[in-house]
Amino acid sequence: MLKNPLLLVAFIFFFLGSSAWSQQLPKNPLEGRIVFEKEGCLSCHAVNGTGGTTGPDFGKQIFSGDNYDLLSEMWNHSEKMLLVMARTRTKRPSFTGQDFRELGEFLYFIRYLGQPGNISAGKRLFAGKECIQCHSVGGAVPGKIALDSLKIYVSPVHLAQAMWNHSNLMRRRGVRRGIKLPTFSDNEFADLTAYIRAASSLKSEERIYSYPGSPTLGEKLFKEKGCYYCHVEKPVGPNLDRINTNESVTRIAGIMWNHSGKMEAAMKTMKQPYPSFSGNEMADLISYLYFRGTPKTAGSAKLGEQLFKQKGCESCHEAGNRFNAPTVDRLGPFHDKDDFLAALWNHAPRMEELLLAKGKKPPVLMPNEVKSLYLFVDAKTKAGN
Ligand code: HEC
Ligand code: HEC
Ligand code: HEC
Ligand code: HEC
Structure with missing residues (x-):
């Protein structure tokens, strides 16, 4: 486990001094490092060699994408991540919408910093x-x-x-x-x-x-x-x-x-x-x-509607289901996409548990599928509220 998480901060400030970011775009992409530490990512993931070694190093295996990509990566890797978490008795991370947004900005920003010179x-x-x-x-x-x-x-x-x-x-x-x-x-x-x-x-x-x-x-x-x-x-x-x-x-x-x-x-x-x-x-x-130059994930509400069935969301989120899962128009409402992504992530353990009881695995979600599901759910909840 990492003895001194402040090293990460020192590493970043080595590059930047302090930050002055504009308002519309990320106010301050460094904020997300707090979520990164608080939610324990740093104990398994390093940033350019500073941090844990159980998971990939975000400085080397450079993550670059928007938050649909991030959710997809985390979701699809969650099985292995959860196994390690159970073994090391690490608390499973959970997020508010703001947490998730800041986390994504921070991880995206690591690529911008690049590697130290040699x-x-x-x-x-x-x-x-x-x-x-x-x-x-x-x-x-x-x-x-x-x-x-x-x-x-x-x-x-x-x-x-x-x-x-x-x-x-x-x-x-x-x-x-x-x-x-x-x-x-x-x-x-x-x-x-x-x-x-x-x-x-x-x-x-x-x-x-x-x-x-x-x-x-x-x-x-x-x-x-x-x-x-x-x-x-x-x-x-x-x-x-x-x-x-x-x-x-x-x-x-x-x-x-x-x-x-x-x-x-x-x-x-x-x-x-x-x-x-x-x-x-x-x-x-x-x-x-x-x-x-931020890559933009494609997606559509129409595709989201099909996926909601194909990915098995509807098997639980239908009227009168025995799990007490809200129907799609009663999900949320979600303030923005990150609010939705956080809620989706946070409910994964409950979902996995219910699926496992039926001998099923959680669905794989690609970034465009995550976005499409969001667009579909968002349109439905707005129509329903
Ligand atoms: C207990 C250890 C552990 C913790 C805590 C942890 N991870 Fe992971 N993470 C892993 C492991 C192991 C993998 C590799 C899984 C695989 O290869 O399938 C991984 C993979 C990932 C990936 C996919 C990377 C890729 O491209 O292969 C992302 C993204 C990720 N983690 C994000 C996070 C974030 C964000 C946090 C904190 C909220 C976090 N992880 C916390 C162990 C952890
Ligand atoms: C063909 C000659 C030549 C080559 C080759 C060259 N430079 Fe220069 N460089 C100059 C000249 C002339 C100036 C302008 C000096 C002045 O303002 O009087 C300059 C200015 C600079 C300055 C600005 C200096 C200051 O004080 O602000 C930097 C930095 C610099 N060069 C870096 C490099 C680097 C790094 C390389 C190699 C990748 C390089 N130069 C290759 C001729 C060259
Ligand atoms: C007078 C016209 C002109 C101005 C002014 C100009 N560019 Fe360019 N730019 C070009 C041309 C022509 C090319 C293509 C040349 C080439 O392929 O190297 C280009 C190519 C580029 C490329 C791509 C380089 C590549 O590797 O393909 C970038 C990035 C770029 N410009 C950014 C800028 C930025 C930022 C500014 C303002 C500081 C700027 N340009 C101002 C004419 C201009
Ligand atoms: C095995 C049953 C099950 C499956 C499959 C399932 N969910 Fe859920 N979902 C639930 C339950 C139960 C809740 C109620 C909250 C809780 O228990 O975490 C919930 C809650 C949610 C929430 C949070 C609602 C809120 O207002 O915070 C979202 C978002 C969500 N589900 C989306 C999805 C999507 C998208 C899929 C398909 C990828 C899906 N769910 C698949 C059972 C399921």
Whole structure:
């Protein structure tokens, strides 16, 4: 069992400092870590190595989806999870709607944080990506631009932002010296950041964290910086709905950097100013790209009506049933989808018990089926109330 759950908090704050999230989108995706700890998930599931090892690590086996996905995952794995819980005498988790919403936001957010950087991988990249041709770190080298002062910036987004802002100068020098500027993938921005911070000759212990970014501020920047112009208004760039931005902050920073060359060229032709970023702007923009990239589960009330029969819900939830299960129009009412998902999850033990008595197993529920059931029940309860 985990001795120090606060480690998880320390891990997250290592990345972010503290949080300032906007109102409409998740107010604060870190809230859900409280539910994660309170309901005992952390004693079996780790986040990037911090936590229990009985279940999969949410940092490695990255969960990415909406709450229909989460419920489906938990529901379909519940048999094994429950066995372990019984063996370890762990209380079965139960949720309010708000708990479940926050839990989902938190788990979704872990993907955004990505993995911590690796210093030795960063050292290899510094040479392999030709940075070393023009830059030094760890001590001044004549004719090279020192990057030591970057040590104080903990977040890889700062490195991406600084490079973005200087990309014009970098590219020009590259052309002069016959060096092609590198592209980025995976966790490379984080690795380079880790290396620069470790190798820097700067004595300062000051640390500047990046905030997780505000998607609503990011949405504004998307217009102000001309992204909207090229990607929506006069679409010279691709439709961003077709680009996968459900990636870590570091990867999205890489996607942005990789396209800066072509973008710069397009901007020159169109006589648009090259956008530069200050403060937390790059993080804001990236968090906007991340949240607009949330995968959306499909579903329909019509399919839900069929599923309510096929999945055996109706066998209990019919008029005059002997289990005292409410008929479908008397379920709820549910404030929102998370309220429904929590109620569905909380009643699983009772349902399983009744089904087991009949020698049956609980139905498997895929995300689109969960959503369809919700849409069906919600329509029925609204009509019934
Ligand atoms: C007593 C240990 C235990 C606790 C407590 C626990 N889990 Fe699990 N969980 C497991 C195990 C074991 C699996 C793997 C089951 C399998 O492979 O079928 C699992 C699987 C999962 C999965 C599916 C992951 C995947 O993609 O394979 C999700 C999602 C999940 N758990 C969420 C949670 C959440 C959220 C909580 C807290 C509310 C929680 N679990 C609490 C043991 C636990
Ligand atoms: C061809 C030469 C060249 C290469 C290769 C190159 N840079 Fe640069 N870099 C520059 C120039 C020129 C500047 C602008 C310096 C200035 O503003 O005077 C710069 C600026 C920067 C800055 C901004 C510095 C600051 O103080 O804000 C960062 C960060 C940076 N580079 C990182 C990198 C990294 C990381 C790599 C390797 C992936 C790299 N550069 C590769 C030439 C290069
Ligand atoms: C002058 C026009 C222009 C502007 C302004 C512009 N883009 Fe682009 N963008 C493009 C073009 C052209 C491409 C396709 C080039 C390519 O395939 O690399 C592109 C591609 C992209 C991609 C996909 C990259 C990939 O890997 O497929 C993303 C993400 C993106 N832009 C985001 C942005 C954001 C965010 C902004 C605002 C800071 C922005 N763009 C501003 C023209 C523009
Ligand atoms: C074996 C019988 C049984 C089956 C099968 C069953 N339920 Fe239930 N359900 C109940 C009972 C009994 C209750 C009353 C509350 C309780 O005992 O937990 C209930 C309660 C609920 C609630 C919570 C009601 C509230 O107002 O909080 C929801 C939501 C629900 N069921 C949905 C479903 C769905 C969707 C299915 C099909 C996937 C299903 N049930 C299958 C027996 C069953």
